[in-house]
Every structure is written in structure tokens, then in C-alpha cells.
Amino acid sequence: MAHPGFLVSPWPWRSLAYLVTTVPVGLACMVALVVLAGVGAMTVPVVIGVALLAGVVLLGIPVGVLERRRLWLLGPGRLAGRHRTPDRAGPLGWSLTRIREPATWRELIYVLLLCGLLWPLDLVLVAVSAIGSVLAIGAPLWTHVMPDLAFRIDRWVLADRHTAWATVPVGVGLTALALYGLALVAGAQGALARYLLAATPDEARDAELAEMARSRGALFEAFEAERRRIERDLHDGAQQRLVALTMELGEARLGTPPDAPASPPLDRAQEHAFQALSELRELILNIHPKVLNDHGLGPALADIADRCTVPIDLATDLPRRPPPAVESAAYFAVSEALTNVDRHSGADRAEVTCRLIGDTLILRVTDNGTGGAHPASGTGLAGLADRLAAVNGTLSLSSPPGGPTVLRMEIPCKRPVS
Known part of the structure; x- marks a missing residue:
């Protein structure tokens, strides 16, 4: 003016x-x-x-x-x-x-x-x-x-x-x-x-960041839903057909004399079918484990602990099931953390705790290994942090030389709306 x-x-x-x-x-x-x-x-x-x-x-x-x-x-x-x-x-x-x-x-x-x-x-x-x-x-x-x-x-x-x-x-x-x-x-x-x-400019920026986080969360949920669909299709389709093929090959092998010309090819075919079935089951497990869908995070973590070569002490306290996207992120985060324990830590024992306190899922993975872990060391910790960030989760790491290594993850999960 x-x-x-x-x-x-x-x-x-x-x-x-x-x-x-x-x-x-x-x-x-x-x-x-x-x-x-x-x-x-x-x-x-x-x-x-x-x-x-x-x-x-x-x-x-x-x-x-x-x-x-x-x-x-x-x-x-x-x-x-x-x-x-x-x-x-x-x-x-x-x-x-x-x-x-x-x-x-x-x-x-x-x-x-x-x-x-x-x-x-x-x-x-x-x-x-x-x-x-x-x-x-x-x-x-x-x-x-x-x-x-x-x-x-x-x-x-x-x-x-x-x-x-x-x-x-x-x-x-x-x-x-x-x-x-x-x-x-x-x-x-x-x-x-x-x-x-x-x-205000600060409020507008915060709102934009919140909307980006919401959009990222929605995209992650859509991605997880697609993973579940692929897992279901593989489990109910290709895996069942491979099981049927393996059984038919077994029946054919039983009906074929050991000295018959067709016996060795049948043995190899059945062996390959068993191997393909095993690889498919591992693939399905890595895409989205069925136990996570059917029974929730606690049994799924117990399944990981059973398959880990390092003895695992598992403690869970989940009064209710978190949202599917949170369950999936937590499952794969713990799976990656235990893979690191198995491959890089030199530990002979590890401990996993999983607790839902209020609206926050808290995961803690501890091992008695040599320590010295760092996100930049190529052990997958950076990718683990990215996976958690997709659901607004955070990761903190304590790994002094000589151990122990403590990995703490927190994921917010609102109560499901009825």
C-alpha cells in the first residue's frame, strides 16, 4: 500500500x-x-x-x-x-x-x-x-x-x-x-x-508429511494384501498340484520293478518334485507365512524361533492382534534380525520379546555374540529400518564391541475400529 x-x-x-x-x-x-x-x-x-x-x-x-x-x-x-x-x-x-x-x-x-x-x-x-x-x-x-x-x-x-x-x-x-x-x-x-x-507454513509442512506417511502406510498395506493373495494362490494352487504330482510319481515308482528301465527316471523325477515342493514352501514362507495369517504374530514368531539354528528364548505379550500390516512388518523384521544373529553375531543364544503396550508394538532382539554391528556394515540393518519406516516404525541398535547386541523396534498400531 x-x-x-x-x-x-x-x-x-x-x-x-x-x-x-x-x-x-x-x-x-x-x-x-x-x-x-x-x-x-x-x-x-x-x-x-x-x-x-x-x-x-x-x-x-x-x-x-x-x-x-x-x-x-x-x-x-x-x-x-x-x-x-x-x-x-x-x-x-x-x-x-x-x-x-x-x-x-x-x-x-x-x-x-x-x-x-x-x-x-x-x-x-x-x-x-x-x-x-x-x-x-x-x-x-x-x-x-x-x-x-x-x-x-x-x-x-x-x-x-x-x-x-x-x-x-x-x-x-x-x-x-x-x-x-x-x-x-x-x-x-x-x-x-x-x-x-x-x-501456518510449519503446520502445512507437518500435514503434508503426515499425509505422505498415511499414503505410504496405505501403499504398504496394499502391498501386504497382494503378498497375502500371492501366498494364498501358491499355497492353494501350485503347491497342491506339486503334492499331487509327488504322490503320483511315488505310486508309479512303487508299481515299477527296481530293475525296470523306467525306475531310475522315476526316482529322479520324484526327487526333483520333492525339491521343487520344498523350494516352493520356502518361497511361500518368505512371501507371507500362512501361520501369520491364520494364527497371528505370536505363533509366527515361535515358528521363526523353531527354525533358527541359534537357540531362541521367546516371550510374547499380545492382548490383541495388531493390524495386518504391522504384523507383517514385525514378522519380517524379527526374521531378518535372527538371520543376522545366525550369520554374523557368533552368538550361541538369543532372546526375542514382543509386547503390545497401549498402541505401540515393542520388539526386542538380544544376542550374546561379539557385537560391533552397524547399519552400514551390510548386515541388512538398513533395509530393516526401511521396512519399519514404511509403517512409521523406529529402530534403535546397541552393539558395543564384545556384545551384547540389542535391537529394539517400535511400531505404532492404532486399535482396530469396530
Whole structure:
């Protein structure tokens, strides 16, 4: 506004447009607020009344969306809201999340200010400025069209064209001052709207990071669902056919004399079928173990411990099943950690604990090996950290030279929504 060319720039008119459009928006909000509150108060004994009163609280959300879009009149750039992704799907989950958010109540405060103060103030200021400018600048026209009509301003009587023309420069000056004043009012209202409705740069960045984490989690869950589908198809399809083939080869071998020419090829074929079946079972286990799907994380970890060549002491405390994506990440993280124990630690014993405390799954893998493990040493710890990060998990490592090595993993897992 301090720029010399402010009055000939688009900004005074954009500010005026912002104030003018505030009037119908505020009037519509006031009508909606009165209707929702009035009808809701009268129908409180019925469910519809509670819904309407909840609508009063939530009225600021659509108003906030509209107001953030209107703020482009006062400056470039799209403003983000302060709302987060609802905890669960559906209208009820959305409403409960929004009602608990501070952003919703800030928007409601803005709606109350808009209805009770801002739009009446803007209407008066714009109307007075417009009428004053039109009367002052257009005074020669009024005296020409209505020569018998005189205007009195304090002690100054506009009764002829000569005195009327003298008001034109005064009107131009007052119009310029009015445009400056209206721009100041629009700027103040825009700052208020930004404060109550728009996220700060830090909040917008945090919201973007949260959305990225949510999208990454959704992608991980979709990936895990596809792994489960592949495991199910292999288990119910190819594996069953290989089992049937192995049995048929065994029957054919039993019905063939040992000295028959077909006996050695049948022996080799059955051996290859057994080997293929074993490899397929190992592949299915690495894709997604069936025990994890059917029985949960505790039995799946027990299965890993049984297959590990290093003796494992396993302790689990899982009052409920974590989400499938969390179970899968925890299973493969422990599997990778025990593989490292087996291959690199030199340990003769290890301990695995798995506890669900509140909404956090805590895993701890300890071995009595030589220690000195480091994520950059190529033992798979970096990949393990990446796997945990996909479900917002964290990994901490303590491995001094000489041991012991302690690997602690934490994965957040919200309670499943019924």
C-alpha cells in the first residue's frame, strides 16, 4: 500500500471485491446458523436435533474452505486448512474427528465473527464510501439533472454548478482515501481469516508429511494384501498340484520293478518334485507365512524361533492382534534380525520379546555374540529400518564391541475400529 502506484494497481479493487463479497457470504452464514441452531434446539429430544446442533459446530468447515479460496483476492497462493485425515471412514467417523479438532472450533469462531461483526461492518463501510464518492464526484451531474435540489454539507450549500464543480477534486481525494481505508480493512480481515482458518507454513509442512506417511502406510498395506493373495494362490494352487504330482510319481515308482528301465527316471523325477515342493514352501514362507495369517504374530514368531539354528528364548505379550500390516512388518523384521544373529553375531543364544503396550508394538532382539554391528556394515540393518519406516516404525541398535547386541523396534498400531 505504500507503493506510489497502489491506486492504479488492481489491489484496491481486489480489496473492494473482497469486502463486497463478504456481505452475501456473511448473510448466508447467519441465515444457516440461525436455522440450524433454532431448529436443532427445538428438536433436541429427537436425533435430528442433535445432528443439527452438531451441524452448527461443523458449519465453519465449508465456510473455511470458501474463505480460504476467497483470500486469493488479497494475495496469491493456495492456503491449506488445519484439518487432518479422519481416524476412520464414514460420516460418523469424519464428524467425530472434526468435532475433536481445534481447527473446527477456530473456524466456528470465524463464522461467529463473520455473522455478527464482519459483514455488517463491510456493508456500512462500502456503502458509505460509495455513496459519499458518488455524491461528491457526481455533484455537477446532480445540479444539472435536478437544479432545484440543493445539498448542504455543514455550512457549504451546493446549489449551483460552480460550487458543485468545486466538490469534484474533494470527492476524488476522499475516494482515494476511502480506497486506502478499505484496503486496510480488507487486509486486516484477511489477516484474521488466515490466522483462524489457514495452516501456518510449519503446520502445512507437518500435514503434508503426515499425509505422505498415511499414503505410504496405505501403499504398504496394499502391498501386504497382494503378498497375502500371492501366498494364498501358491499355497492353494501350485503347491497342491506339486503334492499331487509327488504322490503320483511315488505310486508309479512303487508299481515299477527296481530293475525296470523306467525306475531310475522315476526316482529322479520324484526327487526333483520333492525339491521343487520344498523350494516352493520356502518361497511361500518368505512371501507371507500362512501361520501369520491364520494364527497371528505370536505363533509366527515361535515358528521363526523353531527354525533358527541359534537357540531362541521367546516371550510374547499380545492382548490383541495388531493390524495386518504391522504384523507383517514385525514378522519380517524379527526374521531378518535372527538371520543376522545366525550369520554374523557368533552368538550361541538369543532372546526375542514382543509386547503390545497401549498402541505401540515393542520388539526386542538380544544376542550374546561379539557385537560391533552397524547399519552400514551390510548386515541388512538398513533395509530393516526401511521396512519399519514404511509403517512409521523406529529402530534403535546397541552393539558395543564384545556384545551384547540389542535391537529394539517400535511400531505404532492404532486399535482396530469396530
